[in-house]
Amino acid sequence: ALFQLGRNEDALGEVEAALALNDSYSTAIDLKGLILADEHRIGSAAEFLGKADEPAEASGASAGHDDLFGAYLRGVLALLTGRPHEVAAHFAGRGDLMREFARAELLLAAAEDLQGRTARAGDRLERLSREWSSESVYREQTVCHLIQLGKLSEAVSVLADWPAGEGNDERPLYYGALIDVLRGGSERRAE
Numbered sequence: 196a197l198f199q200l201g202r203n204e205d206a207l208g209e210v211e212a213a214l215a216l217n218d219s220y221s222t223a224i225d226l227k228g229l230i231l232a233d234e235h236r237i238g239s240a241a242e243f244l245g246k247a248d249e250p251a252e253a254s255g256a257s258a259g260h261d262d263l264f265g266a267y268l269r270g271v272l273a274l275l276t277g278r279p280h281e282v283a284a285h286f287a288g289r290g291d292l293m294r295e296f297a298r299a300e301l302l303l304a305a306a307e308d309l310q311g312r313t314a315r316a317g318d319r320l321e322r323l324s325r326e327w328s329s330e331s332v333y334r335e336q337t338v339c340h341l342i343q344l345g346k347l348s349e350a351v352s353v354l355a356d357w358p359a360g361e362g363n364d365e366r367p368l369y370y371g372a373l374i375d376v377l378r379g380g381s382e383r384r385a386e
Contacts, residue, residue: 197209198226198229198230198233203230203233203234206226206230207227207230207231210223210226210227210230211227214227218247219250221262221265224243224244224247224265225244225262225264225265225268227240227243228240228241228243228244228247228268228269228272229268231243232268232271232272237272237275237276238276240272241272241273241275241276244268244269244272248269263289263295263296263299266285266286266289266299267285267296267298267299267302269285270282270285270286270299270302270303270306271302273285273306274302274305274306274309279305279306279307279309279310280306280310282302282303282305282306283303283306286299286303293322293323293326294326297323297326297327297330297333300319300322300323301319301320301323301332301333301336303319304316304317304319304320304323304336307319308340313344316340317337317340317341317344320333320336320337320340321337321353323336323337324337324353324356328356328358329358330358331357331358331364331366334353334354334356334357334358335366335370337353338350338353338354338370339370341353342370342373342374342377345377347374347377347378350370350374351371351374354367354370354371354374
């Protein structure tokens with residue numbers, strides 16, 4: 196509750212007190228990592244969670260992250276600290292992430308892209324767009340990825356299926372205009 200209220204210092208004190216009573220309390224471990232990350236102490240968060248996971252890893256057991264949140268937090272921190280090759284391991288054997296935890300699939304797509312596996316990243320994004328067709332965030336990531344690759348016709352197709360939402364979502368207009376500019380720029384260079 197203290198963390199949700201933005202009182203990170205107080206929340207961290209409570210988490211430290213809980214860890215003093217039980218240093219393997221996974222919820223408190225994850226929350227401390229989250230608080231440190233929220234304070235932009237990304238390296239400290241990753242280091243803390245890595246050390247907290249060491250006893251389980253040394254015994255050959257799972258680090259105990261039964262919940263997807265702990266895995267996701269560790270995956271995000273791995274990505275942010277330049278270790279995209281570690282992201283997938285946090286989600287191994289976790290079921291159908293595409294349906295159960297789409298943000299994890301988005302994280303995996305980012306890790307694939309940063310490792311130069313552009314086609315695999317694109318496949319993940321396109322599956323997310325289809326599976327979560329009413330969520331514009333996945334559609335937007337797919338469009339950006341296709342534009343980056345120069346697959347402008349495919350990007351236009353994805354834009355055509357942009358989910359209708361509340362309010363005035365002008366992103367499809369922006370990306371459509373960007374594609375028009377890129378197409379015009381390509382045509383002018385060819386002349």
